[in-house]
Amino acid sequence: LSKELMFCLIRAVRYMKQHAGDKINQGDVAAYINMSRGYFSQCFARFAGESFGEVLRGMRLELAKSLLLETNYPVHEIACRSGFEDDRYFSRLFRERVGRLPSDYRAERMKL
Numbered sequence: 001l002s003k004e005l006m007f008c009l010i011r012a013v014r015y016m017k018q019h020a021g022d023k024i025n026q027g028d029v030a031a032y033i034n035m036s037r038g039y040f041s042q043c044f045a046r047f048a049g050e051s052f053g054e055v056l057r058g059m060r061l062e063l064a065k066s067l068l069l070e071t072n073y074p075v076h077e078i079a080c081r082s083g084f085e086d087d088r089y090f091s092r093l094f095r096e097r098v099g100r101l102p103s104d105y106r107a108e109r110m111k112l
Contacts, residue, residue, distance in 0.1 A: 001047060009099045012040070013055075020059040021083045026052045027034045060084060061097055068106040075102045 030040035064082040079090035094102045
């Protein structure tokens, strides 16, 4: 990947982190860096080593972890604020990736 393309993709990742809790998709991010969605998809996967969706889900889960520890919002609110439209999907994904349910994660971390 060219230097210019790398800078564009870094801008895309920053944008994704800043807007992880918003309803953004691949087309939104591609448009932000002035790239077609298809070309962005190819370049992003090569750059990140994972698909756009995987990276965005990871960012959203990291945001959710922070919200679980730093706020008293209920889990369904955290799911929404982390960019997940379905709190059951959020809880299932969180458990798959983190190894425990969001409420258990919060309770365990608060004890530390």
